[in-house]
Amino acid sequence: MDRRTLITFAIPGALLVLFVAWPLLHIVAASPALLWETILDQEVRRSILLTFAASLIATAIALLTGVPLAYLLARHDFPARWLVEGIIDLPVVVPHTAAGIALLMVFGRHTFLGQVFGLLGIRFVSAIPGIVAAMLFVSMSFLVNAAREGFEAIDPRLEHTARTLGASPWESFWRVSLPMAWRNIFSGAIMMWARGLSEFGAIVILAYHPMVAPVLLYERFESWGLRRAQPVAALMVLVSLAAFVALRMIAGRGSRVGWRMTTRRRREVWGESD
Amino acid sequence: MADDYPEEKGGMGGVRLEQLQVELGEFSLEGITLDVAAGEYFVILGPTGAGKTVLLETIAGIHRPRRGRVLIDGVDVTDLPPEKRGVGFVYQGAVLFPHLNVFENIAFGLRLRSRRRDASSDRQIRERVYAISELLGITHLHHRKPERLSGGEGQRVALARALVIAPRLLLLDEPLAALDPASRELLQRELAGLHRALKATVIHVTHDFEEAVALGARIAVIHQGKVLQVGPPEEIFRKPNSEFVARFVGVRNVFKGILRPAGDGHKLLSVGGIEMAVVTGLTGQVYGSLRPEDIIISREPFRSSVRNSFPGRIASIADRGNIIYATVHLSGVDLVCAITRRSLEEMALREGEEVYTAFKASAVHVFPGAKG
Numbered sequence: 001m002d003r004r005t006l007i008t009f010a011i012p013g014a015l016l017v018l019f020v021a022w023p024l025l026h027i028v029a030a031s032p033a034l035l036w037e038t039i040l041d042q043e044v045r046r047s048i049l050l051t052f053a054a055s056l057i058a059t060a061i062a063l064l065t066g067v068p069l070a071y072l073l074a075r076h077d078f079p080a081r082w083l084v085e086g087i088i089d090l091p092v093v094v095p096h097t098a099a100g101i102a103l104l105m106v107f108g109r110h111t112f113l114g115q116v117f118g119l120l121g122i123r124f125v126s127a128i129p130g131i132v133a134a135m136l137f138v139s140m141s142f143l144v145n146a147a148r149e150g151f152e153a154i155d156p157r158l159e160h161t162a163r164t165l166g167a168s169p170w171e172s173f174w175r176v177s178l179p180m181a182w183r184n185i186f187s188g189a190i191m192m193w194a195r196g197l198s199e200f201g202a203i204v205i206l207a208y209h210p211m212v213a214p215v216l217l218y219e220r221f222e223s224w225g226l227r228r229a230q231p232v233a234a235l236m237v238l239v240s241l242a243a244f245v246a247l248r249m250i251a252g253r254g255s256r257v258g259w260r261m262t263t264r265r266r267r268e269v270w271g272e273s274d
Numbered sequence: 275m276a277d278d279y280p281e282e283k284g285g286m287g288g289v290r291l292e293q294l295q296v297e298l299g300e301f302s303l304e305g306i307t308l309d310v311a312a313g314e315y316f317v318i319l320g321p322t323g324a325g326k327t328v329l330l331e332t333i334a335g336i337h338r339p340r341r342g343r344v345l346i347d348g349v350d351v352t353d354l355p356p357e358k359r360g361v362g363f364v365y366q367g368a369v370l371f372p373h374l375n376v377f378e379n380i381a382f383g384l385r386l387r388s389r390r391r392d393a394s395s396d397r398q399i400r401e402r403v404y405a406i407s408e409l410l411g412i413t414h415l416h417h418r419k420p421e422r423l424s425g426g427e428g429q430r431v432a433l434a435r436a437l438v439i440a441p442r443l444l445l446l447d448e449p450l451a452a453l454d455p456a457s458r459e460l461l462q463r464e465l466a467g468l469h470r471a472l473k474a475t476v477i478h479v480t481h482d483f484e485e486a487v488a489l490g491a492r493i494a495v496i497h498q499g500k501v502l503q504v505g506p507p508e509e510i511f512r513k514p515n516s517e518f519v520a521r522f523v524g525v526r527n528v529f530k531g532i533l534r535p536a537g538d539g540h541k542l543l544s545v546g547g548i549e550m551a552v553v554t555g556l557t558g559q560v561y562g563s564l565r566p567e568d569i570i571i572s573r574e575p576f577r578s579s580v581r582n583s584f585p586g587r588i589a590s591i592a593d594r595g596n597i598i599y600a601t602v603h604l605s606g607v608d609l610v611c612a613i614t615r616r617s618l619e620e621m622a623l624r625e626g627e628e629v630y631t632a633f634k635a636s637a638v639h640v641f642p643g644a645k646g
Binding site for chain 2: 169
């Protein structure tokens with residue numbers, strides 16, 4: 001690439017990066033004294049912890065249910081496959097407040113499911129299960145799609161070979177497919193978890209209380225104004241950023257284990273399936 | 275662990291396919307019936323897209339036939355999953371587990387068999403992995419990751435991984451296709467050696483005629499999901515039973531012989547009662563192939579620089595339209611020669627007549643012979 005093209009491409013890109021980085025930098029540049037005061041604020045600490053934990057639970061649920069689904073989607077053709085894939089992508093498109101309303105209509109106090117879970121002592125409206133449900137709903141696409149891509153990238157002949165070497169389908173999944181797709185799954189889980197942390201729209205409708213961090217921030221802004229909301233936002237951005245970077249580093253360390261095939265190699269390998 | 279898979283098992287793994295019908299996307303097999311004797315080296319030869327891989331995978335149990343049966347050692351295994359069939363599988367281009375190093379790749383099957391992970395089973399696994407690695411000369415690669423292996427090394431590892439579980443039947447899907455010529459030749463010889471040493475039945479799929487001739491005791495030619503012809507290599511290329519086989523294999527002279535050096539950069543290939551000059555870097559027992567179009571027939575002895583000139587008698591003349599194939603009987607060798615209708619008429623050749631055949635040393639294509 002010559003110098004002129006380089007500059008032509010770099011300028012719009014730099015503007016976009018700046019557009020994201022500049023406001024974030026402003027938020028983070030709160031006075032240390034104010035930031036410290038916010039850290040000491042128990043309500044803030046509790047809500048951040050709640051946000052992290054709820055998103056972690058949602059991610060765990062998606063791992064247990066979404067990974068097997070992703071494997072099925074990657075390996076088997078079934079009649080309603082396109083429908084299932086569409087449903088999985090839907091939460092990315094649906095406005096999150098609408099998602100919250102939809103969830104409320106199913107898990108609300110006077111609905112069938114709401115009452116069934118109520119008998120088990122689980123309440124969704126204005127409770128932690130509601131927060132988890134909202135997070136799960138809006139962010140599971142990230143995990144399922146990442147895992148599916150991971151499984152799809154695995155040469156099916158590796159699984160066949162494992163079978164001839166004595167592996168049952170179950171063993172072949174555990175010893176070949178899962179370890180090979182693990183990096184994709186893990187990175188999908190990070191994306192899902194991060195997406196869950198930032199969720200506001202669905203949660204605010206289903207479970208305003210107990211307050212997760214984005215809801216708390218909204219409330220501080222509404223009742224106290226910008227000056228009181230800023231340090232809370234700063235703290236959230238900093239903590240999320242730290243967690244995200246740490247997880248990315250862990251995922252990156254495993255990258256040498258991961259298996260990536262170029263498209264060409266894939267065609268070479270699978271085109272020869274005569 | 276070792277009890278399930280005895281090391282000594284001469285003559286096991288005979289395969290019988292009965293009216294096998296498989297459908298898989300764009301590939302299908304129709305009414306495949308084949309008998310592979312226990313301990314045989316059997317080659318399935320066919321062009322890309324003929325359904326060779328699907329056939330092998332069906333024998334391994336990866337695809338379920340829509341109709342027909344697969345029998346191994348006389349037992350119907352059509353309903354058995356791959357892990358219960360006792361077959362080893364090696365794919366084209368060394369399909370190794372990328373998340374495991376070479377040692378763990380080879381040990382994969384053994385680890386599945388040893389449920390307990392204690393010192394004694396670990397020692398047994400080590401011993402067997404080392405034994406097979408010595409045999410294939412890959413012990414020094416044990417700590418490498420598959421991505422850092424050459425094509426030949428990878429294929430050896432894949433072979434070791436399949437052989438370490440002592441399969442009664444070894445299925446090889448184009449095992450030499452992705453290799454450079456040097457490692458190809460070497461591995462081809464090793465395959466033949468391994469087959470002799472291990473006495474397992476081998477079914478080897480290839481699109482390469484020379485590979486098939488060099489390795490197979492018998493060859494099955496398959497095309498568009500159907501078996502066209504089964505027989506020893508000589509029979510396939512001498513008596514192709516269909517136009518496809520004739521075209522795919524090509525009418526040609528193939529002979530087995532022994533090379534010995536001759537002073538002037540050439541080598542002499544002894545075949546039957548004659549010694550022909552050839553150009554090759556190989557030594558020992560080899561195959562030579564010669565296209566009928568490259569042989570000249572005349573009534574007089576040749577006085578040109580052509581190195582190979584042998585007298586013989588015309589055994590038969592086959593008319594194929596524009597080209598006529600004359601089989602000339604030399605001492606101990608039959609040569610099929612192509613002549614045009616015009617020269618046939620000009621020379622007025624008849625069966626039983628004495629003629630001279632001639633061909634260039636460079637026209638003889640020499641390729642390694644792996645069969646003992």
